Amino acid sequence: MNHATSWSFREDDARRIQLVLAQFLADSGARTALIVDRTGQLVATVGEAPAFDPTAFATLTAADFSANDQLARMLGEPEFGALFHQGERESMYLADIARRVILVVLFDTRTTLGLVKLRVRAAVQELSSVFTDMFARDGRAAPKMEPGLVGEAEDEIDRLFGGV
């Protein structure tokens, strides 16, 4: 089994990330910060709870970032480290973290793109070191579940997909 991209996210990781993001939100005046991994899974949300479906949002964010990554390569750039989508009231700013996860910042007219960009730099730097540590750790020990979970999950699969 190829565990090249396996990783686990622990409670102390969550706490470190929350601290960084809470500080960033306070400094920048942005509303919400989300961490999404490149495969489209939501890792963490800090700030105002979003009104949208976060799972769908995470999937589309990862797709958006990946598609733009390919566009960058076509232009001869190794990547676009950040993306900005501007709306009339709501805007979003996306930044790469350690090539594995994406920081998504949601903000409205209460702040400015300039301030968000200014403050995001420090947050990206801090988060990069947090995630780099996490990936190094999981590279040594791929996450495994306790044995009983597999049997119970199989029963659930039968229940959910079996009776339809």
Add this chain to the structure above:
Amino acid sequence: MSMINYASREINCKLVYYGPGLGGKTTNLEHVYQKVAPASRGKMISLATETERTLFFDFLPVDLGTIRGFKVKFHLYTVPGQVYYNASRKLILKGVDGVVFVADSQLERMEANIEAMQNLYDNLAQHGYDLTALPFVIQYNKRDLPNAAPIADLQAAVNPGWVVTDPARQRALPDPYHEGEYLVSVREGQWVERAPWFEAVAMTGEGVFDTLKAVSKLVVKSLG
């Protein structure tokens, strides 16, 4: 390859439906969407063209419930079948935990099936994954059509098997889904393994959940 989030106590697994254009990948997801209890699934997202051809992907999250304190979720994706969209097909395979290959049973789509299978193998390899080591099942769709090829022909073309080199795995493994058949067996003097396969008519839902059940169980096993 899955991510285990100990903070939110979630395990998310990514399943990708792959295969030639108009083979029924989106139809598989639509059937799952319609039949799974609304409380156990999220919104289905389709990034499609105006003519309903998949442009980037379809996405459907299915919630398996809480098991031993962990919320286990399957994220089902389809890729665009058209070769034209290969760049986006490749992107969707990133971080995949399990693959369903939806083959089109029609005789005239045999070549398209083989091409798509090769393309799947190549695109996975570019991400550093080995198809033969991944949870992987094949679905022969459109079995109800009069021009559907015999299963034996489809198996020979799409699922010829790969050579088993690990001595520990070189023993006969019965196919749990087809009596009297084997997933691992000796053929022409070599140990060969084939992917589990299912017949389906995705339009009516026949075989859709058999396929999904089989690949989900393989994925869950790979976590243990």
